[in-house]
Amino acid sequence: MLSLAARTTLGDTELDVELEVEPGECLALAGPSGAGKTSVLRVAAGLLRPRAGRVAVGARVWLDTERGVDVPPEERRCGYVFQDYALFPHLSAWRNVAYPLRRLPRAERRWRALELLDRFGLAARADAHPATLSGGERQRVALARALALEPQLILLDEPLAALDARTRASAARELAAVLRETPVPAILVTHDFTEAAQLGDRVAVIDRGRIVQQGSPSELAAAPRSAFVADFTGAVVLAGTARPGPDGLTRVELEGGGEVASTDAGEGPVWASVYPWEITVEPAGEKPHGSALNWVEAEVLTVTEVGNRVRLGLAGPQPLAAEVTAGSVERLRLRPGARVVATWKATATRLVPH
Amino acid sequence: MSSRRAFALALGVCAGLVVLFLALPVVAIFVDSSPGALLESLGEEGALDALWLSLRCTAIAIAIVLVAGTPAAYLIATRSFRGRAAVITAIELPLVLPPAVAGIALLASLGPSGILGGAIESAGIRLSLATAGVVVALVFVSAPFYVRQAIAAFGAVDRTLLDASRTLGVSEARSFARVMIPAAAPGLAAGTALALGRALGEFGATLMFAGSFQGITQTVPLAIYDRFATDFDSALALSAVLVAVSAAILLAVKLLVRGEPLGGWGTR
Amino acid sequence: MIRLGACALAALTSLAVGCGGNGDDRPALVIAAAASLTEALEACADETGAELGAELRFSFAGSDELAAQIRQGARIDVFAAANAQLPAELREEGLLEEPVEFATNELVLAAAPDAGIKSFDQAAEPGVVLVIGSESVPVGAYTEAALGRLPEAQADAIRANVRSREPDVKGIVGKLTQGAADAGFVYATDVRAAGEALRRIPLPPRARPVVTLAAGAVSAAREPELAHRYVEGLTDGPCADALADAGFGPP
Numbered sequence: 001m002l003s004l005a006a007r008t009t010l011g012d013t014e015l016d017v018e019l020e021v022e023p024g025e026c027l028a029l030a031g032p033s034g035a036g037k038t039s040v041l042r043v044a045a046g047l048l049r050p051r052a053g054r055v056a057v058g059a060r061v062w063l064d065t066e067r068g069v070d071v072p073p074e075e076r077r078c079g080y081v082f083q084d085y086a087l088f089p090h091l092s093a094w095r096n097v098a099y100p101l102r103r104l105p106r107a108e109r110r111w112r113a114l115e116l117l118d119r120f121g122l123a124a125r126a127d128a129h130p131a132t133l134s135g136g137e138r139q140r141v142a143l144a145r146a147l148a149l150e151p152q153l154i155l156l157d158e159p160l161a162a163l164d165a166r167t168r169a170s171a172a173r174e175l176a177a178v179l180r181e182t183p184v185p186a187i188l189v190t191h192d193f194t195e196a197a198q199l200g201d202r203v204a205v206i207d208r209g210r211i212v213q214q215g216s217p218s219e220l221a222a223a224p225r226s227a228f229v230a231d232f233t234g235a236v237v238l239a240g241t242a243r244p245g246p247d248g249l250t251r252v253e254l255e256g257g258g259e260v261a262s263t264d265a266g267e268g269p270v271w272a273s274v275y276p277w278e279i280t281v282e283p284a285g286e287k288p289h290g291s292a293l294n295w296v297e298a299e300v301l302t303v304t305e306v307g308n309r310v311r312l313g314l315a316g317p318q319p320l321a322a323e324v325t326a327g328s329v330e331r332l333r334l335r336p337g338a339r340v341v342a343t344w345k346a347t348a349t350r351l352v353p354h
Numbered sequence: 355m356s357s358r359r360a361f362a363l364a365l366g367v368c369a370g371l372v373v374l375f376l377a378l379p380v381v382a383i384f385v386d387s388s389p390g391a392l393l394e395s396l397g398e399e400g401a402l403d404a405l406w407l408s409l410r411c412t413a414i415a416i417a418i419v420l421v422a423g424t425p426a427a428y429l430i431a432t433r434s435f436r437g438r439a440a441v442i443t444a445i446e447l448p449l450v451l452p453p454a455v456a457g458i459a460l461l462a463s464l465g466p467s468g469i470l471g472g473a474i475e476s477a478g479i480r481l482s483l484a485t486a487g488v489v490v491a492l493v494f495v496s497a498p499f500y501v502r503q504a505i506a507a508f509g510a511v512d513r514t515l516l517d518a519s520r521t522l523g524v525s526e527a528r529s530f531a532r533v534m535i536p537a538a539a540p541g542l543a544a545g546t547a548l549a550l551g552r553a554l555g556e557f558g559a560t561l562m563f564a565g566s567f568q569g570i571t572q573t574v575p576l577a578i579y580d581r582f583a584t585d586f587d588s589a590l591a592l593s594a595v596l597v598a599v600s601a602a603i604l605l606a607v608k609l610l611v612r613g614e615p616l617g618g619w620g621t622r
Numbered sequence: 623m624i625r626l627g628a629c630a631l632a633a634l635t636s637l638a639v640g641c642g643g644n645g646d647d648r649p650a651l652v653i654a655a656a657a658s659l660t661e662a663l664e665a666c667a668d669e670t671g672a673e674l675g676a677e678l679r680f681s682f683a684g685s686d687e688l689a690a691q692i693r694q695g696a697r698i699d700v701f702a703a704a705n706a707q708l709p710a711e712l713r714e715e716g717l718l719e720e721p722v723e724f725a726t727n728e729l730v731l732a733a734a735p736d737a738g739i740k741s742f743d744q745a746a747e748p749g750v751v752l753v754i755g756s757e758s759v760p761v762g763a764y765t766e767a768a769l770g771r772l773p774e775a776q777a778d779a780i781r782a783n784v785r786s787r788e789p790d791v792k793g794i795v796g797k798l799t800q801g802a803a804d805a806g807f808v809y810a811t812d813v814r815a816a817g818e819a820l821r822r823i824p825l826p827p828r829a830r831p832v833v834t835l836a837a838g839a840v841s842a843a844r845e846p847e848l849a850h851r852y853v854e855g856l857t858d859g860p861c862a863d864a865l866a867d868a869g870f871g872p873p
Contacts, residue, residue, distance in 0.1 A: 045521050073520040086518035090536040100522040149522060466801035482802035483751065483785040565753065565786030565797060572787075579789055583686035584758040 002057050002153055002185040006043045008050035015039055015050070015209040021185035023058075028200025029189045030232070036209045037189040038083075041155045044187065045080050046073035057152045057185070076153075079146030083157040085138045087130040093117060093141050094126040100149040116144040120174070136167040143178065154179075154186035160195055169352065172198055193217075193233050194273065194352075205229050221276065221321040222313030223302045230306045230323075237273045238318050242266040242351060249293075249346055256317030260294040262349035271352040276323035278348040281312060283332055284339040295343040296320065300336050303329065310334075314342055383593045395591035403569040404577035405595060411485065411573065412553045415492035419500050419549055424542070427504030428530060432513070442505070449498045453558030456495055460563040464490060487564030488571050492553040500549040507541020508534065547607040551600055651676045651848050652697060654688040656704035656760065656835070657790045658727065658808075659865075661815045663702070666864035670855055676848050684759040684790040692717055692840060699849040702837035702856070704760035704791075704809075709836040719846075721838035724856035726871035728810040729764045729831055731823040732795070737804035742823050745805055746779035753797045753806040756787040760833075761794070765807040767831040795820070809833070814869040834873070 005018040015036045021027045029037050042048035044055055046062065049070060055063040062071045087096050098113035117123050120140040130138055139159060146154065159175060160168045176199055179186055190196050196203045197217035204214040205228075213225045217237070224230035238260070240252040249261045252272045260272055284297060298316035305311075310329050314320040320342055324334075334340065395401060430441060448456060462468050466475065466482050474481060481487040515537055519529035535542065557575040564571040566580065574596050582589035651674065655663055660682045671678045681688065685703040689712060692698055701718060703709050709721035733739035745752060755762030769777040785803060788794045794806040799819050813822040824830075837856055839849035855861050857873060866872075 042517075045517075047517050047520070072525070073517075074523050074525045076521070077523070078521050080518065080521040082514050082518055084512070084514065086512065086514040088515060088518075088533055088537070090539070099519075099524075102523065145522070461800055471801070482800070483753075483797070561789070561793065562796065565793075565802070566756070566788060567784070567786045570785070576789075580756050580758060580787070583684070583690035586690075 002044070002055075002187075004040070004044055004053070004055050006040065006050040006053035006055075008039075008043075008048075008053070010036055010039055010209065013209040017206065017209070017211050019187075019204060019211065019214070021187060023185055024183050025201045026179045026186040026188055026199060028196035028203045029187055029206055030191065030193050030196040030200075030203055031206035032191060032232070034208075035206045037191075037206055038157055040206070041080070041157055041187060041189055044153060044155055045078045046071060046076050060152070077149060077151050078153045078155055079149050079151030080155045081139075081142045081146050081157065081159055084162060085130075085142035087138055087141060087145075089130050092127045092129055093122060093133065093137075096130070096141055097145045097148050099145065113144075113148065116148055117141070120144050134167075135163050136171055139163060139171055140174070143175070147178075147182075152184055154182060154184060156186065156188040158190055159188065161190070161192075175199060194237065194271075197237050198271065205232055207232075218319035218321070219313075222311065222319060223304045224306060224311055225304075226306070230309070230311060233321075234275060236276055236279070236319075236321050237271050238320075240270060240272055242268060242270045242272075250351065252349075252351070254296075254317055258296050258317045260296070260349055261346040262351050263347045264349065264351035266351035273350045273352065274344050274348050276311065276321045277309075279320070279322035279342050279344045281314075281322050281324055281328070281332065281334065281340050281342055284341050293346045294349060295341050298340060298342055300334055300338045300340060303334060303336060314340065316342065380597055383590060383597060386590055391587050392591040392594055395585070395588040396595065398588065400568050400572075400577060401588060401592055404572055404574045404592065407485070407488075407569065407572065408554060408574040408596075409599075411488045411492055412550065415489050415496060415553050416500075416546065416550055418489070418493050419497045420546065423497055423501045424504060424535070425530075427501050428508050428534065431505045431508035445498055445501050445505075447498070448494060449502070453495065453556065454562070457491070457559035457562030460491055460494060460559060465563065482563065483565040483567070483571065485564075485570055488560055488573060491560045491563045492556055495556050495559055496549040496553040499552050500545040503541050503545025503548065504538070507538035507545070510541065511537045543607045543610060547604050550603050550607075554596065554600055554603075648675060648677045649845050649848065650679055651699050651845055651852060652679045652681065653700040653702065653852065654681045654683075654691065654696075654698045655700075655702040655837075656685045656688075657682050657792050658704050658761070658811055659702055659835070660792075662811070662864045662868035662870065663861065665867070666859075666861040669860040670852065673855070673860070674848050674851055676845065684756075686758045686760070687789070695842070697844065698840050699843040699845055700837060700852050701840055702835065702853075704833070704835055705763070706834045706836040708760070709838050713838065717841055718838040719841055719850070721836040722853055722857065723834050723836045723873040724853075724862075725835045725865050725873055727833040727835060727869075728871070729761070729768055729807060729825060729833055730810045730813060731805055731825065732798055732808045732813050732816075732820040733805040733823060734798045734801060734803065735819060735821065736801070739805045739821070739823065742826060745783065746776050748779070748783070750783045750805065751785050751803045752780065752783040753786045753788060753794050753803040754784055755791060755794060755807070756789050759788075759790060761791045761808065762787060764831045764833055768807070768825055768829045771829040771831075772826070811869040835870070 001023055002021040007016045013036060017040055019027065029040060031037050039048055043050050043053060052065045053063055061069055062076050063069060094110060094113040094117060097116050098109040101109045101112060114123060114126055117126050122137060122140055125133060125137060133141065160171055163171055179199060188199055202214060203217050203220055204211045205220065207228050213220055213229050220229060221233040221236055224233055238254055240254040242250050242252045244267065245251040245261065249263060250266050252260050252262060252270060254260060262272060296316045298314035298320055300312055301315045302313035303310060308326060309323055310326055312322045312324060312334060314322060322342055430438065463470060464474060464481055465471055481490055511534055515533050516529055519533045520526060524532060555575055560573060561576060566572045566576045574592055578589045578592045663680060667678050685705065685708050688701060689708045692701060692712060701709060706723060709718055712718035713721055731742055731745060744750060754765045757763060757766060769780060786797060791808050791812055794808050795812050795816060797803045798806050799816065810822060813820045837853050839846060839853055843849045
């Protein structure tokens, strides 16, 4: 398990974080630029020494400012995937991956590097140099290189940000699979909450150097503790399977029951996402008003005031969050336990391949 | 003629003039005398001595510049410290010094009457009128060419490469050799080529500081100067050889660097 | 944009051309003279220039280098060499008018002040560092002539002590005043010009070469009339006095 605590000054921001990540768990650290996300990674890796802090992985203490312990990065065994991948331009792909394998005999190094590249489907590009690889290929080489280290902690800095939209989907899928398989703790940094929700087991939202809320993605979306978190968490994300429908719309069968329609095209496993403020809540029993096509029955779990808006955490086949005015809450007598129907338009439903 | 075409023509004329001006003297060296006469003059003992001395001293001087200059350039490029700008200016200053001034500077500092002259003499080191003096003069005039390029080259290397290397288990010292130097290689090679050219051609400072004696201190440029008034063919032959050697070095350096497909990725 | 470029080019060209011309209306006289004549000719330059009504421009270097420049067609009006051979050669090649021998000099051994060299015999001692002129320069040729007139053993010992062959006599003097060498073969006039810095040691009478300086007007001179008058003035005029003051002997 990773336990990290750090307090230091970054420019005008004061960084003050404390977090724990279980082995095999991936914590997504999400927040806007300048919030200090990358600095947390650098502290964990030993590239940034905080004014005060402690970093320990299992029984190994890597940093303890009180006791004067500061293990240098080269001795920590942190697999760090940098934002621009930081592949060594003068080395081929397999040599990049073999770089951390200094202790092994020569023949074995190449074999292990090829094995890793093969796992990511890059065996054919083993001799290519980074300049000739595509963005997605570079990302996979960087990941393979980090894993070659057999690290005790995995750090990922915006691993999908440099990829174009098309590559991002498949890359997210692969990354999620890798994270599921690795038995060590992982921290993933992103400015995109959807990405955090997709790849992280838990999400910690960081703003101006402080973690403002931690929890599962749906918890954060349902019960944001601040307007910042509310705005940041954005969409509700539902898992389901899509198939083209008769009238040009795509039908998505949701896991746990229920069906929604979307104007996006899609087939197979997908994420269906919709923004909380596009969801209308009406008391159960009444037929849905308007031309909204999607409706899901749910029970109100939480009612959270965020400024002059109210976030409703709804328990349906999957967790939902809706955002309504305070007036609506009053008018419809929305309290925990109330049974409601959540509706939204097919045009407001976005599909992202799963 | 449209103004665009007129502009293109003017550019072409300027470029043509520049190329002609630079190429003509070099071509003239090879054309002004017969190849037979050139080879004959080369066989003469003094000429070969001068060539061998020039190559030896330049090689030693460049080796010193590389070994001492590379880590120094790395430090200056990657760390900020008080007086950094002053240090960079001090390194660049010899670049703009005329060779005669460089000679005076060396005499005033390391010459027998210079500031450190006494200390050098007591240490038993002979610089004046000795081969070591030639090497010292060459290092002084050529080092700035290399160090300046090396600072720029290291400065342009993406710093996260160093971070990546460290997280992958390689200490900073070893990362310097395994990652930073290869990543900066094109700039380092360019700096080496410039320094080589400058060292091979050095004349004024060497003459003033180390003198001119066959086999000991008379490098090729000095040998050329010694001969041109009385034996122009010999001077031509030596000049042709120097041009050929310099061109070969330049080509070798370019090829060495071309062989590494470095592109721009990861070194933004 | 093109107009700006054309203007710049025109300005640069006229600057370059203008560099060749002189600042005032007096004609310019270019005098190429041996390095050993530097102090003497510069001392009488003002007076002679006023007399001739010309602006005098000097180029001091090794006589061989200057002869080479004249052969290549450089714009020189007067050639004053440290020997009589080079002017005679140029005369034969039709590049110089009849040369005039205008002064003599003496080749001496000059010692650096704290070198401890007091007599000529010490030059042959092992461990003494000597500097002489390159063979292609008159002072070097005179030195070779002098050594040739010495007993072979002594000449060999002296040659073994040589550590640098300089392209002109000022280089030799420089090495001595810098303390880089113990002694060197230069002209008596150079020792005089260096003031107290160098000690003058005469050569054995048998070995002393005859150092005759000759000068002539360059055939392709721009100002042939002024050039001739300048050459005449070397034997009879302010420059003749200046040469005597500097330590040159009569022709």
